[in-house]
Amino acid sequence: MDAKISKRPVVIGLEVHIQLNTKTKLFCPCSTDYIGRTPNSNVCPICLAVPGTLPLLNDSAVALGSRMGLGLYGEIQRYSNFHRKNYFYPDLAKAYQITQYGLTISTGGYLDIEAEGAQKRVRIHHLHLEEDAGKLVHPTEDGRLTGAAYSLVDYNRGGVPLSEIVSEPDMSSPAEARGYVVRLRQLARYLDVSDGEMESGSLRVDANISLSNPDGSLGTRVEIKNMNSLKSLERALEYEISRQNKVLDAGGRIVQETRLWDDAEEVTRSMRNKETASDYRYYPEMDLAPIVITDEQIESFKRSMPELPWEKRERFESAFGLSKEEIAILTEQKELARYYEDMVEAGAPPARAANWVRMEVLRALNELGGDIRSFRVKPGALADLVKKIEAKELSSTIGKDVLDVLARESISLDEAIKRIGAPLGRMTGESLGSLIDKIFADNRDVIDTIRSGEDKKGGKMKFIHGLAMKESRGQADPAEVSAVIAEKLG
Numbered sequence: 001m002d003a004k005i006s007k008r009p010v011v012i013g014l015e016v017h018i019q020l021n022t023k024t025k026l027f028c029p030c031s032t033d034y035i036g037r038t039p040n041s042n043v044c045p046i047c048l049a050v051p052g053t054l055p056l057l058n059d060s061a062v063a064l065g066s067r068m069g070l071g072l073y074g075e076i077q078r079y080s081n082f083h084r085k086n087y088f089y090p091d092l093a094k095a096y097q098i099t100q101y102g103l104t105i106s107t108g109g110y111l112d113i114e115a116e117g118a119q120k121r122v123r124i125h126h127l128h129l130e131e132d133a134g135k136l137v138h139p140t141e142d143g144r145l146t147g148a149a150y151s152l153v154d155y156n157r158g159g160v161p162l163s164e165i166v167s168e169p170d171m172s173s174p175a176e177a178r179g180y181v182v183r184l185r186q187l188a189r190y191l192d193v194s195d196g197e198m199e200s201g202s203l204r205v206d207a208n209i210s211l212s213n214p215d216g217s218l219g220t221r222v223e224i225k226n227m228n229s230l231k232s233l234e235r236a237l238e239y240e241i242s243r244q245n246k247v248l249d250a251g252g253r254i255v256q257e258t259r260l261w262d263d264a265e266e267v268t269r270s271m272r273n274k275e276t277a278s279d280y281r282y283y284p285e286m287d288l289a290p291i292v293i294t295d296e297q298i299e300s301f302k303r304s305m306p307e308l309p310w311e312k313r314e315r316f317e318s319a320f321g322l323s324k325e326e327i328a329i330l331t332e333q334k335e336l337a338r339y340y341e342d343m344v345e346a347g348a349p350p351a352r353a354a355n356w357v358r359m360e361v362l363r364a365l366n367e368l369g370g371d372i373r374s375f376r377v378k379p380g381a382l383a384d385l386v387k388k389i390e391a392k393e394l395s396s397t398i399g400k401d402v403l404d405v406l407a408r409e410s411i412s413l414d415e416a417i418k419r420i421g422a423p424l425g426r427m428t429g430e431s432l433g434s435l436i437d438k439i440f441a442d443n444r445d446v447i448d449t450i451r452s453g454e455d456k457k458g459g460k461m462k463f464i465h466g467l468a469m470k471e472s473r474g475q476a477d478p479a480e481v482s483a484v485i486a487e488k489l490g
């Protein structure tokens, strides 16, 4: 059976963990910049849970969590608190995780997504703050998930602030789940809440999936973990839809459990029976004061909100008259959108500038392997280049070569134009005359045909004109070329 087509309605809800862009951990002064560091070097007595130490809440995590909540149109709670979630596993130094439960920093809200060309609104249940766990490494010879002889633990990540965003089960296909994560990640990046990198683990997705019963009631829910890319999220859900359909077709029943996605084998494997909330024995964290957010703070968070991705898309449509496809590419990253707007502000025509950013800037970035933030060509310089092309001082072919030079070396636009050997300014007068003389001399037969009046359809004339444009490297004005040719033909 095609995994994409399920004979039973699919119900998906996602829990997305986003690592917040704070400098320090949620309850201690250790850095959040842990990637690539020597294992267990980014720790202190607090995040190692040495008896007698006390957690101290990082206010920036509260601000970033609230910001994300506002971006999702959630209700920021004036009062929330922390709980201990108890489970005994070596990735937790304390044997419990400090998290929010019940009273969370933001509740409700929604995110409008797009999947397979259709729009959909996904409701948000809530957003809460919690600390990350350490990382367990299970060394196996062939990189498989199971069969390690021993495990290693690294607490560098332990205590890093996360916001967990729990959606309602409003998605009904793997494509919608992907669409949701794409939009959520874009929002987190626009708000500077997180870099949202799935590969490095700053955005992690757990999926709850069930197939509905024939009477419309919800089936048994299975949780899937360990998907570290958008592709594996879709593949894991497709696999799970197919697996659950097969079990039910064979008269079996779905077990409520947590399954791990195995990227190498492309299967999900049962990890453990799913815990219920009571298994975690949640109870209030008495070492931390409740989080109290005042109306003034909420107002100040609201005032600091930047333009949101969908607001930007709407404005680009009305201000610049671009197509939806163009806008989607230009606004994918807010830095790229900023670059485009700076070009327009520097005088580049909006439609031309959009083409240059979408085609040439992205091509150059792709070749150089960089990012728009480190792109050498400043928007003002590219706007000047585009204006020269508009004024027919340069051809767009030469313009592209100039852009490539500018992208690789820190030199001025004029220097780059000189570098690739293009004369500054248009080819006119004497130089254009002698170029056309040379073309006439090289193509005597064609010129004779034109002069004898046999070029009735004008094909040969077009050929000569095209040659002149090509050999001037686009520096000549097409109308002027026609005039000079006519004059020389006599």
Ligand SMILES: [Zn+2]
Binding pocket: 025, 028, 029, 030, 042, 043, 044, 045, 046, 047, 048, 159
């Ligand atoms: Zn620490």
